[in-house]
Amino acid sequence: MTSVLYIPTDAAALAVGADEVAAAFQAEISRRGLDVQIVRTGSRGLFWLEPMIEINQDGGRIAYGPVEPDDVAGLLDAGLMLGGDHRLRLGPPDEIPYLKAQTRLTFARCGLVDPISVADYRAHGGYVGLDRALAMDATAIVDEVKLSGLRGRGGAGFPTGIKWNTVRLAVDNQKYIVCNADEGDSGTFADRMLMEGDPLSLVEGMTIAALAVGATKGFIYIRSEYPHAFAAMNRAILAATEAGYLGPSVAGSGHAFTIEARLGAGAYICGEETSLLESLEGRRGLVRAKPPLPALKGLFGKPTVVNNVMSLATVPWIMANGAQAYADFGMGRSRGTLPIQLAGNIKQGGLIETAFGLTLRQVLDQFGGGTATGRPIRAVQVGGPLGAYFPDRLFDTPMDYEAFAAVKGLIGHGGIVVFDDTVDLAHQARFAFEFCAQESCGKCTPCRIGATRGVETMDKVLSGVERAKNLELIDDLCQLMTEASLCAMGGLTPVPVLSAITHFPDDFNRAPLLAAAE
Amino acid sequence: MSGIETWSAARASEIIAGQQHLDGATLPILHALQHAFGYVDPQAVHLIADALNLSKAEVFGTISFYHDFRSKPAGRHVLKLCRAEACQAMGAVALHQHCRTRHGIDWHDTTPDGELTLEPVFCLGLCATAPAALLDDKPLARLTTGKIDAQIEGLSR
Numbered sequence: 001m002t003s004v005l006y007i008p009t010d011a012a013a014l015a016v017g018a019d020e021v022a023a024a025f026q027a028e029i030s031r032r033g034l035d036v037q038i039v040r041t042g043s044r045g046l047f048w049l050e051p052m053i054e055i056n057q058d059g060g061r062i063a064y065g066p067v068e069p070d071d072v073a074g075l076l077d078a079g080l081m082l083g084g085d086h087r088l089r090l091g092p093p094d095e096i097p098y099l100k101a102q103t104r105l106t107f108a109r110c111g112l113v114d115p116i117s118v119a120d121y122r123a124h125g126g127y128v129g130l131d132r133a134l135a136m137d138a139t140a141i142v143d144e145v146k147l148s149g150l151r152g153r154g155g156a157g158f159p160t161g162i163k164w165n166t167v168r169l170a171v172d173n174q175k176y177i178v179c180n181a182d183e184g185d186s187g188t189f190a191d192r193m194l195m196e197g198d199p200l201s202l203v204e205g206m207t208i209a210a211l212a213v214g215a216t217k218g219f220i221y222i223r224s225e226y227p228h229a230f231a232a233m234n235r236a237i238l239a240a241t242e243a244g245y246l247g248p249s250v251a252g253s254g255h256a257f258t259i260e261a262r263l264g265a266g267a268y269i270c271g272e273e274t275s276l277l278e279s280l281e282g283r284r285g286l287v288r289a290k291p292p293l294p295a296l297k298g299l300f301g302k303p304t305v306v307n308n309v310m311s312l313a314t315v316p317w318i319m320a321n322g323a324q325a326y327a328d329f330g331m332g333r334s335r336g337t338l339p340i341q342l343a344g345n346i347k348q349g350g351l352i353e354t355a356f357g358l359t360l361r362q363v364l365d366q367f368g369g370g371t372a373t374g375r376p377i378r379a380v381q382v383g384g385p386l387g388a389y390f391p392d393r394l395f396d397t398p399m400d401y402e403a404f405a406a407v408k409g410l411i412g413h414g415g416i417v418v419f420d421d422t423v424d425l426a427h428q429a430r431f432a433f434e435f436c437a438q439e440s441c442g443k444c445t446p447c448r449i450g451a452t453r454g455v456e457t458m459d460k461v462l463s464g465v466e467r468a469k470n471l472e473l474i475d476d477l478c479q480l481m482t483e484a485s486l487c488a489m490g491g492l493t494p495v496p497v498l499s500a501i502t503h504f505p506d507d508f509n510r511a512p513l514l515a516a517a518e
Numbered sequence: 519m520s521g522i523e524t525w526s527a528a529r530a531s532e533i534i535a536g537q538q539h540l541d542g543a544t545l546p547i548l549h550a551l552q553h554a555f556g557y558v559d560p561q562a563v564h565l566i567a568d569a570l571n572l573s574k575a576e577v578f579g580t581i582s583f584y585h586d587f588r589s590k591p592a593g594r595h596v597l598k599l600c601r602a603e604a605c606q607a608m609g610a611v612a613l614h615q616h617c618r619t620r621h622g623i624d625w626h627d628t629t630p631d632g633e634l635t636l637e638p639v640f641c642l643g644l645c646a647t648a649p650a651a652l653l654d655d656k657p658l659a660r661l662t663t664g665k666i667d668a669q670i671e672g673l674s675r
Contacts (some may be wrong), residue, residue, distance in 0.1 A: 012644045015659035047646035184641055186602030192643035224549075224586050225598075225642050227655055260540075263549055265584035268640060282544030283576070284583035300541065342646065344607035349646030372608065381603055385640075417604045417645065428603070436641070441583075 002037050003081045006054040006061070007328055008111065010043035010196050011228040012189065017068065018051040024069035025053075028076055036081060042197015044111035045351030046098055054093060057083040061112075098348065098367060103329060105337050106314045107190075107353045110197035116235045118243040121200045127245065129319030133208045134253050141170055141212040145315060147323035149335030154180055154271075154308030155383070155412040155488070157334075157401045160315075164304060165294035167213040170303035177209045177218040178280065178299055178306045182264050182271040184223060185384025187415030190339040191309035193351055195222070195229035198313070199236035203259060205312035207250060209305050210257040218259040219299070221276050224266055233261045268385075268439040272305040272487050275441055286443045287487045299376075308413070310339060331357035334400045344380075344417035345371045354399075359393035363416060375420035379504065381428075383412025385435050386492035388499035389425060408499065410492070411493040425504035430458040432496040440489060447490025450481045454497070464510040471501065471508060525559045534562075534569045543570060544580050548587055557588040593628040593635035593672050598652040601638045604645035613649055616663045621670075634670065 007013075007022045022038060029036045044063075046052060052065030062083040064075060071088060078086040090096055093111075104110075114120045121127065133141050146161030167175060179202065183191040195202060204216045222230045237259050240246045248256045262271050262280060270279045270469055274288035277299050298304025314336065318326045327335045334356035340363055343349045347369040364377065371377055379389045387407035390397070397407055404411050419428075433454030440447045462471045478494030485491040501508055522527060533554055537547045547566055551558050558581055567574045581587045599614050619638060621629050628635040644650035648660035653669055 011642075011657045012647050015644050015650060015657035016647055050647070090555065183643065186641045187604045188643045189643035189645055190613070213640075225639055225652070227652075228657070229643075253520060262545065265545060265586035266639070267584050279545065280542050282542035282570070284579050344604040344645065344648060346646070351646075385603060413602075415645070417607055419607045423607070431603070431606070439640070489627075 002035050004056050005036050005038050005081070006041045007038055008043045008051065008053075009040040009115075009195075009228070009232075010050075010111075010193060011044050011226070012047055012193075013050040013052075014482060016047075016050050016066070016464055018258065020069045021051045021053070021067050021072065022181060024072040028072050032076065036083070037113050041113065042115055043097060043112045043193060044093055045107065045193055046096065047350045048348050052090070052093075054499060055081055055083060060092055062095075063093040063096070064088045065090060069380070078419075098350065101366065102353050103337050103355050104353050104432065105317045105326070105329075105506070106201070106310060107198070108317070109201065113198060115197055115199055115232055118200065118239050118245065121198075125320060126200055126316070127204055127251075129316035130204050130207055130251065132319050133211050134251060134255075138212050138214065141208065141319070144323045145212070148318045148326040149323075149333070150311060150314060150318060150326065151329070151334070151401070152308055153310030153314070153338075153413065155185075155410065157411070160307060160311050163295055163307070164209065164212050167215075167303045167305050170296055172303050174217070174300075174302045175213055175215040175297045176302055176304040177206050177213070177215045177312075178304055179206055179218065179220040179269065179309060179312055180273060180275065180276055180306055181220050181222040181226075181229070181309050182276060183226075183309070183413065184268040184271045185386075185413050185415050186414045187343040187381065187417035188341050188384060189343070190351060190414065191340055192226050192229045194309060194313050195226070196232045199233050200240060201313045201316050202233070202309055203236055203240045203246065205315040207245065208258060209247070209307065209312060209313050211250075211255055213303070213305055215216055215305065216256045216258070218257065219280055220259060220261045221264060221270070221280055222261055222266040223270075227346075230261060230263055238259060240443065249425060264516050267441075268435075269441045269489055272489060275487070277304070284441070286441050287489075289486060302440065305338075310413075328354035331355075331398065331400050332402055334402070338399055338411070338414050340399065341413075341415045342368055342418070343415060345377075345420050346374055347372050347420045356400050357398050359396050359398050360390065360416070363399070364395065364418065368418065371420045373420050373422075376421065377418055378421040378423055379419045379425060379428075380421070381417045381496065382415070383410040384415050385432060386410070386488060386495055387412050387415075388495050389428060389503060390499070391503040394503070408495065425500040425507040426458070426462055426510070429497045429500040429508075430455060430462065432493055432500075433458055436478065436489060436493040444484070444486040444490060446481045446484040447493070448485070450485075450490060451493060452478055453477060454481075454493070461508055462510060467508070467510065474501070519660065522556075523554045525555050525561070527561060527565065529554070530559070530562050530565055531569075534565055537608060538569050544572075545584075548581060548584075558592045560589055593632050595633060595654055595670075596637060597639045597670070598639040598642070600640070600642050600644070600648070600650045602641040602645075604641075605649040608648040610649040613661060613663060613666065617666065620667070633673075637649045
């Protein structure tokens with residue numbers, strides 16, 4: 001019998017040598033004349049163990065990692081294909097504490113399946129949700145998503161079912177499903193991992209959304225910084241089309257639905273939904289004023305569902321297992337699971353899908369295992385470049401939309417970036433303004449001009465020039481940007497700035513620079 | 519890697535014709551042109567405008583809005599270094615300074631021998647293995663100065 005060796009093709013695994021490991025295995029397998037087939041999968045998201053490879057044993061998997069090309073011969077000598085003992089042997093992946101402590105719903109198949117095989121997808125529970133949706137009417141599908149409590153995972157946390165219902169009720173000859181895969185926040189990679197490791201779940205989620213609202217065409221807008229995800233998504237769309245799950249009659253149901261993947265072009269702002277729509281239409285990514293809502297006048301002026309990858313990819317699980325099963329996870333008004341991404345200066349960075357409610361400290365201690373540099377953690381930024389910098393005394397905040405809002409932070413897309421005690425928060429605050437100046441679409445003045453003024457004023461603070469006066473100016477500027485910006489880019493840039501000033505005041509207390517050349 | 523063809527208006531028109539049936543075809547066309555030629559030649563502006571029935575200003579505005587599109591050829595290899603927070607937390611600022619000094623170029627510049635172009639990028643989604651970069655289409659992570667120098671030296675010349 002052919003035995004199977006699983007090696008990830010996830011971009012982060014490739015970045016640490018997964019292709020080189022696969023090539024070394026291929027060469028060694030040929031040389032030894034072994035009957036082993038290599039299957040390329042996504043990643044489980046345990047990135048400090050990548051490249052992490054797996055083999056089949058008694059219906060389960062045994063993992064080894066991190067593997068380097070030099071380890072290949074030794075691993076085969078040790079009986080790798082039979083689960084043999086070796087210093088890199090990690091045992092069954094599900095028993096690795098990092099994975100065992102998680103609740104993998106959206107990511108259940110990621111790292112397990114061949115991402116482009118519809119047969120493998122079905123064998124692991126794929127398309128059960130669609131089968132069920134096809135037997136329901138549109139209202140019932142929307143109700144199911146509403147009952148699950150699913151909220152938009154892109155950052156805003158808007159209830160997905162309510163958005164779908166608005167589009168469902170809109171009357172038009174054309175409706176669209178647009179997937180926002182412009183995951184630009186630093187510290188986030190859940191969308192990328194899913195698109196590379198289990199792209200068919202996104203295809204299925206979009207198809208269910210299409211049935212619910214009566215859309216016939218879908219677009220996935222993927223950032224150009226993710227060339228591997230773009231390629232993986234295109235392969236999956238092709239596979240689903242060939243299997244009859246996309247096209248003029250989805251799974252023989254008579255419902256037509258097709259999906260096209262589109263590439264962004266390096267503009268952070270296009271993660272904002274109206275800017276994304278402008279970009280899809282072929283224009284500059286200028287933010288649109290709302291109303292009208294995209295749900296009523298979205299892509300090409302037609303009713304459009306715009307959802308994040310995580311929201312859409314979670315729908316198949318909800319449809320397959322029922323709304324209540326999903327809603328049973330979580331806390332307060334944050335139901336279900338949140339894919340947390342732990343990154344930056346951390347020993348064990350990776351993807352942690354868990355029910356809402358874990359505290360930041362639990363994530364950092366139980367999963368992270370301290371900083372990569374071995375120094376103490378001084379600050380963490382949660383929610384991307386527009387998220388707050390938190391000090392240790394706020395680490396007991398639970399991961400919940402409302403709890404984070406209460407301490408002037410945001411969960412955003414669930415990214416956590418860890419900094420050790422060498423970080424200078426005044427520099428980070430300056431960077432927040434610099435990033436906004438760089439990436440602002442330029443449509444509204446508070447964001448376009450405010451960000452540049454912010455950089456200039458922060459430079460004065462950094463040089464110790466009239467510190468108190470300039471910090472007051474920053475405060476005033478932040479208030480203006482918060483209240484008068486058109487979208488979250490200008491509106492939330494003050495969050496990292498003000499959190500840095502509030503929680504790390506010492507970093508802003510600089511003595512004036514001595515006259516130069518002394 | 520991309521950009522193997524020399525600019526030709528006829529070839530550009532062919533590429534445009536191949537994409538113009540798409541809804542909102544501007545970005546796919548620009549990507550296809552940059553893939554073929556390595557940049558979007560300013561002469562393409564009126565070709566795209568004519569094909570899509572847009573004003574030249576609209577097309578030019580779109581090209582200039584997006585960081586990806588270049589108006590002149592890049593070097594034979596493009597190194598995109600991530601400047602976002604997760605990479606900053608792992609020493610990216612010093613790493614980038616090293617690259618700029620070693621190759622004597624600033625962001626968006628190309629080395630005089632036309633070998634390497636340095637571009638900033640904000641997040642490659644490799645944040646748990648920071649600092650990260652994209653060298654042509656090859657993702658690189660857990661970078662050190664030694665590792666990145668070796669990668670660049672290992673490029674086929």
